Amino acid sequence: MGAGHTHRLYRHGHSPVHGLPPHTKLAAAFLFVVVVVSTPREAMWAFAVYAVLLAVVAYQARVPARFLLGRLLIEVPFVAFAVLMPFVAEGERVHVLGLSLSVNGLWGAWNVLAKGTLGVAASVLLAATTELRELLLGLQRLKLPPLLVQIASFMIRYGDVITDEMRRMRIARESRGFEAKGVRHWGVLAKSAGALFIRSYERGERVHLAMVSRGYAGSMPVIDEVTASGAQWRHALALPCAALVVCLLGWML
Amino acid sequence: MHVPDGFIDAPTSAVTGVVAAGALAVSLRGARRELDERTAPLAGLVAAFIFAVQMLNFPVAAGTSGHLLGGALAAILVGPYTAVLCVSVVLLMQGVLFADGGLTALGVNITDMAIVTTVVSYAVFRGLLAVLPRKRRSVTVASFVAALVSVPAAAVAFTLIYAVGGTTDVSIGKVATAMIGVHVLIGVGEAVITALTVGAVIAVRPDLVYGARGLRQRLQLRVNGALVDAPAPTAPVAARTSRRTLWVTGLVTSLVLAGFVSFYASANPDGLEKVAHDKGIDKKEKEHTSAGSPLADYGVKDVSDARLSGGLAGVIGVGVTVVAGSAVFWSLRRRRGDDVSPVNTGV
Amino acid sequence: MVPVTASLEVSGLAFAYPDGHQALFGVDFSIARGERVALLGPNGAGKTTLVLHLNGILGGGTGTVTVAGLPVSRQHMAAIRQKVGIVFQDPDDQLFMPTVREDVAFGPAAAGIKGAALEERVHTALERVGMREFADRPPHHLSFGQRRRVAVATVLAMEPEILVLDEPSSNLDPASRRELADILRSLDVTVLMVTHDLPYALELCPRSLVLSDGVIAADGPTGALLSDEELMRAHRLELPFGFDPKSVTTGA
Numbered sequence: 001m002g003a004g005h006t007h008r009l010y011r012h013g014h015s016p017v018h019g020l021p022p023h024t025k026l027a028a029a030f031l032f033v034v035v036v037v038s039t040p041r042e043a044m045w046a047f048a049v050y051a052v053l054l055a056v057v058a059y060q061a062r063v064p065a066r067f068l069l070g071r072l073l074i075e076v077p078f079v080a081f082a083v084l085m086p087f088v089a090e091g092e093r094v095h096v097l098g099l100s101l102s103v104n105g106l107w108g109a110w111n112v113l114a115k116g117t118l119g120v121a122a123s124v125l126l127a128a129t130t131e132l133r134e135l136l137l138g139l140q141r142l143k144l145p146p147l148l149v150q151i152a153s154f155m156i157r158y159g160d161v162i163t164d165e166m167r168r169m170r171i172a173r174e175s176r177g178f179e180a181k182g183v184r185h186w187g188v189l190a191k192s193a194g195a196l197f198i199r200s201y202e203r204g205e206r207v208h209l210a211m212v213s214r215g216y217a218g219s220m221p222v223i224d225e226v227t228a229s230g231a232q233w234r235h236a237l238a239l240p241c242a243a244l245v246v247c248l249l250g251w252m253l
Numbered sequence: 254m255h256v257p258d259g260f261i262d263a264p265t266s267a268v269t270g271v272v273a274a275g276a277l278a279v280s281l282r283g284a285r286r287e288l289d290e291r292t293a294p295l296a297g298l299v300a301a302f303i304f305a306v307q308m309l310n311f312p313v314a315a316g317t318s319g320h321l322l323g324g325a326l327a328a329i330l331v332g333p334y335t336a337v338l339c340v341s342v343v344l345l346m347q348g349v350l351f352a353d354g355g356l357t358a359l360g361v362n363i364t365d366m367a368i369v370t371t372v373v374s375y376a377v378f379r380g381l382l383a384v385l386p387r388k389r390r391s392v393t394v395a396s397f398v399a400a401l402v403s404v405p406a407a408a409v410a411f412t413l414i415y416a417v418g419g420t421t422d423v424s425i426g427k428v429a430t431a432m433i434g435v436h437v438l439i440g441v442g443e444a445v446i447t448a449l450t451v452g453a454v455i456a457v458r459p460d461l462v463y464g465a466r467g468l469r470q471r472l473q474l475r476v477n478g479a480l481v482d483a484p485a486p487t488a489p490v491a492a493r494t495s496r497r498t499l500w501v502t503g504l505v506t507s508l509v510l511a512g513f514v515s516f517y518a519s520a521n522p523d524g525l526e527k528v529a530h531d532k533g534i535d536k537k538e539k540e541h542t543s544a545g546s547p548l549a550d551y552g553v554k555d556v557s558d559a560r561l562s563g564g565l566a567g568v569i570g571v572g573v574t575v576v577a578g579s580a581v582f583w584s585l586r587r588r589r590g591d592d593v594s595p596v597n598t599g600v
Numbered sequence: 601m602v603p604v605t606a607s608l609e610v611s612g613l614a615f616a617y618p619d620g621h622q623a624l625f626g627v628d629f630s631i632a633r634g635e636r637v638a639l640l641g642p643n644g645a646g647k648t649t650l651v652l653h654l655n656g657i658l659g660g661g662t663g664t665v666t667v668a669g670l671p672v673s674r675q676h677m678a679a680i681r682q683k684v685g686i687v688f689q690d691p692d693d694q695l696f697m698p699t700v701r702e703d704v705a706f707g708p709a710a711a712g713i714k715g716a717a718l719e720e721r722v723h724t725a726l727e728r729v730g731m732r733e734f735a736d737r738p739p740h741h742l743s744f745g746q747r748r749r750v751a752v753a754t755v756l757a758m759e760p761e762i763l764v765l766d767e768p769s770s771n772l773d774p775a776s777r778r779e780l781a782d783i784l785r786s787l788d789v790t791v792l793m794v795t796h797d798l799p800y801a802l803e804l805c806p807r808s809l810v811l812s813d814g815v816i817a818a819d820g821p822t823g824a825l826l827s828d829e830e831l832m833r834a835h836r837l838e839l840p841f842g843f844d845p846k847s848v849t850t851g852a
Contacts, residue, residue: 026349033356038263041420074352075257089423111420115259116355123352133698133738135349147281147293151342153698154297155304160740161692162301163308190446193306193321194453197299197330201461204298206693208291213655213686214707214758215678218290221709223702223718294696 010131016235017061017129021228022138024236029126031240035247036118041111043250047118053242054121061129071124075116082116085109132156137226150220154207162200169196255347256362256411258355265418270360276368277341283334287463292335299331300339307343322407322439324370325378325400326447330454332463333375340367361414369410374403378464392465393452400447404440408432606630607762607790608654608667608684614814615649615661623649624661625814631762633668636784636791638801638822641811642836647794650811651764654792655684668761682711685755689767691747695739700731700750703739707758725757726750729783745776749783762790769797798826798839802848810835823848 017025032050039046058068089105130138136156140149169192178188208216228236261269284292303323323343327336341363347353354362378399385391412429419428455462609630616622623646631637641647652658653665656672665672667683685707688694697703704722713721726732729749739747748768755763768784769777777800784791784804795801801808802822810818810825812835818825825831826845832838839845 030356033258034263037259037266037355037357071352085423088427105423108420108423112257112259116257119258119355119357120352123349123356127350127352132350136698139349145277145281147284148277148338148342148345150293151297151300151338152346154294154696155300155339155342155346157696157698157738157740158298158301158692159304162298162305166305166308186442186445187449190449191453193326193446193450194457196305197302197450197454198458198461200298200302201295201331201458203693204295205291206688206690207294207298207696209652209657210686210688210694211294211696211706212657213681213684213688214754215681215710216290216706217678217710220293221706223705223709 011063011067011128013062013129015061015129017057017125020129020232020236021141021226022130022134023141023226024228024233025126025130026135026138026142028236028239029122031237032122032243033119035240035243036122037115039115039247039250041107041114043253044110044114046246046250047114049246050118050243051121053239053246054118054125057125057239061125063125063128067128068121068124071128072117072120075120079113082109082112085112134226137224141226146220158200158203158207161203162196165199166192166196255344255354256358256365258357260355260420261358261361261414262418262420263357265414266357266360268360268418269364269414273341273360273363273368276337277363280334280337280341284332284338287332287335295331296335296338296342299327299335300342303327303339304343304346321443321446322366322370322404324366324407325374325396325403325443326450328371328375329378329396329399329447329451329464330462333371335463336371336375337367340371361411365407365410365414370403370407373406374399375464377402382464389452389455389459389465392455392462393448396451396464397444397448401440401444404443405433405436408436605633606666606668607633607635608665608792610650610653610665611663613650613653613661613663613665615653615658623814624653626663627811627814627816629809629816629819631790631792633761633790634788635807636793636805638805638808639792639794639811640796640798640801640808640825640835640837645811645835646814647811648766651686651766651794654762654764655681655686678711682707682758683761685758685760685763687748687751687755687763687765687768689770691744691751692740694751694754695747698738699735700726700737700739700742701735703750704735704754704757707754711758721757721759725753728756728787729753730779743776745772745779748772748776748780752780752783756787756789760789762792763787764792764794766794767796768793769795769800798837798845799843799848802826802845810837812836 032053036047036050039050055065058065085108086101086105087099089102089108092103093100094103094106095101127135136149136153139152140146173188173192178185284296288295303326306321306323306326324336324340327339330336331339344354344362344367345359348356348359348362378395381395381398382391385395409429409432412425412432415428416425451462451464455465459465611628611630613624613627614622615624627646627650639647639650649658653661654667654672656665656674656677659672667680670676670679670683672680695703697706701722704725705718708718708721722735723732726735729752731746731749731753734742734746734750739750742750752763752765752768765784768780772780781800781804784793791805793801793805805822808818808820808822808825809816810831817835818828818831823845826839
């Protein structure tokens with residue numbers, strides 16, 4: 001987590017999309033996905049338009065298509081599920097190439113694939129153009145409870161430290177000739193997990209001490225505030241607004 | 254089990270969003286009691302731990318491996334409220350940063366993986382501890398069973414959500430069979446690792462195992478005789494009343510909203526109505542091979558006029574979620590602002 | 601010889617942990633403003649316990665701790681924590697915010713400083729440890745030595761009366777060690793340095809205290825203490841191989 005992944009996900013840049021305040025981007029991505037999910041699956045053309053809209057954003061953000069498509073792979077388990085749907089779903093059947101497929105299942109598979117992919121693409125674009133730190137500020141600005149933001153912030157700060165400790169423990173295990181091969185070795189892995197928990201918890205206590213020593217009394221001082229101008233909001237919300245128009249057309253046509 | 258966007262329809266996603274927001278609000282308050290002002294750093298570190306542990310693959314058989322979901326482990330180690338927060342934060346970050354689980358499906362994912370697993374496992378855990386003899390071994394056994402039950406419980410919860418708001422007509426019987434079947438297997442792995450991990454922690458730092466605190470305190474009383482900390486029993490009683498009001502408020506809000514939104518949802522041909530009426534409607538449809546499953550055959554849907562109402566439901570549902578969610582958190586923040594905690598000064 | 605303006609005064613401090621283990625058995629000492637003092641002692645002597653008393657994280661035993669004339673107690677806690685800056689041993693524990701700048705700003709912001717004044721504090725503090733150009737970096741991307749320096753800056757930003765460092769030289773390579781020593785020498789605050797690193801103590805601190813078994817066993821010029829072989833042996837303090845304190849001219 002933390003730095004390693006972030007750096008793989010985040011693409012440094014100075015595009016207009018990178019420059020937008022994080023909370024406007026979060027709101028835009030969320031609203032866009034909401035609109036996509038609310039679109040009738042029969043309006044196939046609408047999903048094509050959504051894909052074009054996202055492509056425009058990606059172009060503006062200078063996120064290369066290969067990067068975007070590569071990140072979409074996270075969806076693969078559900079693609080497998082979607083592929084199964086036409087075979088197991090109920091309802092009237094059509095015969096394609098000698099296979100008996102359910103019409104509803106085909107629609108369902110299409111629905112999940114189209115909406116899921118657009119959702120993932122929107123999230124990937126958001127993560128690719130927004131730094132971790134900014135994302136947290138954005139969530140804070142969008143009135144996520146401060147305690148939750150703090151927990152997320154600590155998780156991101158220490159995610160690396162903890163996974164690093166886990167890696168060192170694995171190296172220590174392996175250099176003593178241990179290799180997890182099967183169920184027999186679960187005990188050893190569980191002991192590592194237990195040790196990792198104790199280390200994490202004790203570090204949490206030490207961090208708390210360090211915070212208290214610098215005057216922490218239960219609430220985090222607000223150091224950074226992000227603000228957005230009307231124009232920035234308009235820019236960010238152009239995406240979900242365009243999508244909404246498409247969605248409404250999809251319902252009417 | 255990270256559900257992507259579009260898998261569950263909009264109204265159901267909205268309802269689970271409200272449920273998740275309500276549960277988070279309750280947990281935020283509860284976690285403050287579990288950890289007081291140390292909540293932020295400790296819960297953050299535990300969330301990082303859960304995140305790391307989810308990446309710890311354990312080999313199952315040649316070539317395949319599984320990983321922990323961690324809900325039961327977190328609930329037993331740090332208490333149910335903190336666990337809900339930690340797992341939710343992990344899910345939130347996975348959704349926002351790694352596109353793992355859809356943004357609109359966040360409510361579904363949190364309800365399913367953060368709330369159901371922790372609440373079920375903790376309930377089972379405490380229930381067993383109450384029955385079993387007061388020994389360390391009982392804690393391990395209880396952890397095993399709790400984790401074993403928690404994973405299929407999440408699968409059942411998912412199946413229920415799917416039954417209400419699934420976007421495809423895969424029969425509920427099939428979904429349930431597949432989901433629960435697979436997750437019973439996963440549950441066994443989860444149970445073994447969770448029990449062993451709890452056992453490992455309890456051997457070194459028994460004081461850190463939240464679920465076994467009662468056990469430890471009782472042991473201490475016998476040894477130290479006079480060293481009984483008197484304020485301990487009074488604090489939970491005082492806390493319970495405020496917790497109860499919050500629970501009731503949260504529950505009523507969730508229920509009212511759930512009812513309200515699903516009223517609209519039922520106008521959607523993909524939604525509740527189907528499940529409610531499936532058997533009656535499709536008598537005229539020809540029987541399929543899989544008719545054995547309890548909720549098999551669905552009718553062909555009438556898309557004509559229900560379409561618009563469905564879309565309306567989506568928009569209204571989401572609007573309601575946003576308003577309700579912010580209202581819950583707003584009121585919570587106000588409340589927290591009011592009782593400027595005298596507890597916090599104590600270090 | 602009690603100085604007129606003592607930065608820190610500890611008298612009769614005794615403390616036992618709730619589990620019954622007693623760590624301090626009546627500690628007495630005082631540090632004058634601007635002094636740099638090393639606190640030496642073997643493992644388990646109660647050094648960390650003592651440090652946690654200085655800003656009131658631990659308390660409830662007997663005896664008093666006074667910082668610049670202000671007793672460490674509940675009602676002065678916020679002021680005390682501004683005055684006593686503790687740099688913990690592991691900079692990863694100390695640097696918990698997402699960026700260096702925010703971390704340095706945490707202390708002053710918690711004290712209610714905002715806006716330009718806050719920026720000013722952050723810049724000055726980072727300037728003093730030579731880390732100004734790293735302000736917007738996440739702490740976990742820095743080297744260990746850099747993190748230790750930022751940790752010092754987080755405390756300097758609070759403009760403390762006394763700087764307390766727990767094992768400042770641990771895990772540092774020789775170059776980072778040197779850089780940190782230069783920084784510490786350039787500061788004009790009172791410093792209490794808890795350490796096992798006797799050459800470092802000799803280099804930086806004219807005066808040393810030896811804490812052993814929960815009491816101050818010796819108090820005097822660092823060079824003299826380190827040359828007293830009997831005292832050193834009695835308190836499990838050992839100089840590195842080939843190091844002769846008498847042959848060193850200290851820059852302190």
